Amino acid sequence: MKVATWNVNSIRTRLEQVIDWLRENPVDILCLQETKVVDADFPRSPFVELGYHLYFSGQKAYNGVALISQQPLIDVSAGFTPILPNIDPIWDEQKRVITATLDGIRIVNLYVPNGSAVGSEKYEFKLRWLTVLREYLQNLLLLQPAICVCGDFNIALEARDIHEKVNPENHIMASAAERQALRDVLELGFADAFRKFTSEGGHFSWWDYRTAAFRRNLGWRIDHHYLTPVLYEKAKSCIIDTAPRKLTQPSDHTPVIVEF
Numbered sequence: 001m002k003v004a005t006w007n008v009n010s011i012r013t014r015l016e017q018v019i020d021w022l023r024e025n026p027v028d029i030l031c032l033q034e035t036k037v038v039d040a041d042f043p044r045s046p047f048v049e050l051g052y053h054l055y056f057s058g059q060k061a062y063n064g065v066a067l068i069s070q071q072p073l074i075d076v077s078a079g080f081t082p083i084l085p086n087i088d089p090i091w092d093e094q095k096r097v098i099t100a101t102l103d104g105i106r107i108v109n110l111y112v113p114n115g116s117a118v119g120s121e122k123y124e125f126k127l128r129w130l131t132v133l134r135e136y137l138q139n140l141l142l143l144q145p146a147i148c149v150c151g152d153f154n155i156a157l158e159a160r161d162i163h164e165k166v167n168p169e170n171h172i173m174a175s176a177a178e179r180q181a182l183r184d185v186l187e188l189g190f191a192d193a194f195r196k197f198t199s200e201g202g203h204f205s206w207w208d209y210r211t212a213a214f215r216r217n218l219g220w221r222i223d224h225h226y227l228t229p230v231l232y233e234k235a236k237s238c239i240i241d242t243a244p245r246k247l248t249q250p251s252d253h254t255p256v257i258v259e260f
Contacts, residue, residue, distance in 0.1 A: 002027040005150040007253035011035040031109035035064030057095045065098045073100035106144045110151035130181040150225045160201030161221040190226035193238040225258040234260040
């Protein structure tokens with residue numbers, strides 16, 4: 001099975017690029033983030049014509065997640081509430097979580113809040129959101145041992161995940177508190193699929209639109225696949241496909257694909 005994650009930064013803007021990529025890379029499941037469209041306006045037809053099944057949770061202009069699958073998915077749910085029915089509804093006002101199962105494997109597609117700036121209100125929201133995520137995944141683990149949690153985490157966990165011209169100390173997406181919050185999640189039993197196969201730095205999944213960052217490879221690795229032990233052992237590869245980032249008017253992120 002191949003599962004890809006890709007923050008497309010507007011599915012309607014990047015629709016042709018996504019469809020072309022799927023034709024060339026017919027993954028079993030494509031997990032999209034930042035679709036930026038309400039469900040009624042999601043561009044279904046091009047995917048259906050390719051034979052894909054669609055599941056999405058969106059909102060106007062911001063956030064939004066989707067699962068694009070070759071096979072029908074089961075146990076589909078959006079948001080934290082289906083698994084954590086007693087949490088504050090505020091955590092599902094932003095459309096950032098969708099999950100489903102295929103062949104006994106649970107896929108969790110996330111768009112983690114950016115946090116804006118260290119110490120800001122949005123930063124504190126991000127940290128609290130990650131604690132809710134930990135509880136959510138802890139409950140999912142009681143139901144299924146084979147889980148792939150993927151998406152745009154907006155966190156570079158280590159120095160080697162950021163280009164050398166950035167001082168990560170107290171930098172948004174690299175601050176100590178963000179990294180610790182993510183480690184707390186991973187301590188439930190998740191491991192980084194990419195690092196199973198690639199140990200060196202210099203491999204990134206996001207490049208700022210400014211300062212010719214992509215051409216200069218001034219990037220960050222913030223798009224991840226985290227696997228439970230049963231899937232980690234089965235993982236055959238995990239790669240970052242930089243080709244879509246070279247296109248005209250691309251997303252600032254590029255796909256990351258795991259195979260197991």
